[in-house]
Amino acid sequence: MFRIHALSAAQFQPLFDLSDDALAARDIRRVTADEANSFPCRVSLRDAEPGERLLLLAYEHHAVATPYRASGPIFVRQDAAEARPAIAEVPDQLRRRLLSVRAYGEGMMxxxxxxxxxxxxxxxxKFFARPDVDTLHVHFARYGCYACRITRAS
Structure with missing residues (x-):
C-alpha cells in the first residue's frame, strides 16, 4: 500500500500577498491558467481551470546532502486546499499524464x-518491493517537473 503526498498550502499562501515586483525578486511569477489540464497545482493535486491564478516558482523537492539534491518549477493555485489522498488513491491529475517515477533510499536514487x-x-x-527504497518522487515526464511524493502506507 502507498500514500501520495501533496505539498503543504501554508508554505505558499503568504506569497500570493506579495507584489509582482517582490515575487520577481524571488524568481517567482504570477500566471493565469489559459488552458484546461495544463497548470497542475502541487498543493491541491488538481489542474487549474482557465482563468485561475497561480504562482510559478522553483521548489526544492529533494533537500538531501547527496548528489541527488534537486529542485524544479512548480505551479501552486491561489487559495488551493491541500489534497490528502486516501491510501492507494491516485488523483486524476496524475492518471492523465505520462509520469517519471524515481525511487530513493537514504537520499540516493x-x-x-x-x-x-x-x-x-x-x-x-515494484519499486516498494525493494528494501533499499524508502520514498518515491513523481515527476511529469514530458516537462520533468516535480509532481508529488509517495510513501509506504500500512
Whole structure:
C-alpha cells in the first residue's frame, strides 16, 4: 500500500500577498491558467481551470546532502486546499499524464522508470518491493517537473 503526498498550502499562501515586483525578486511569477489540464497545482493535486491564478516558482523537492539534491518549477493555485489522498488513491491529475517515477533510499536514487499515469500502481508496487527504497518522487515526464511524493502506507 502507498500514500501520495501533496505539498503543504501554508508554505505558499503568504506569497500570493506579495507584489509582482517582490515575487520577481524571488524568481517567482504570477500566471493565469489559459488552458484546461495544463497548470497542475502541487498543493491541491488538481489542474487549474482557465482563468485561475497561480504562482510559478522553483521548489526544492529533494533537500538531501547527496548528489541527488534537486529542485524544479512548480505551479501552486491561489487559495488551493491541500489534497490528502486516501491510501492507494491516485488523483486524476496524475492518471492523465505520462509520469517519471524515481525511487530513493537514504537520499540516493535507486531506480527510476516512466509509466502512463493510469498504470502507476504497478510501478509503485515494484519499486516498494525493494528494501533499499524508502520514498518515491513523481515527476511529469514530458516537462520533468516535480509532481508529488509517495510513501509506504500500512
Amino acid at each position: 535507486r531506480i527510476a522508470d516512466v509509466v502512463e499515469g493510469h498504470a502507476v500502481e504497478t510501478l509503485v508496487a
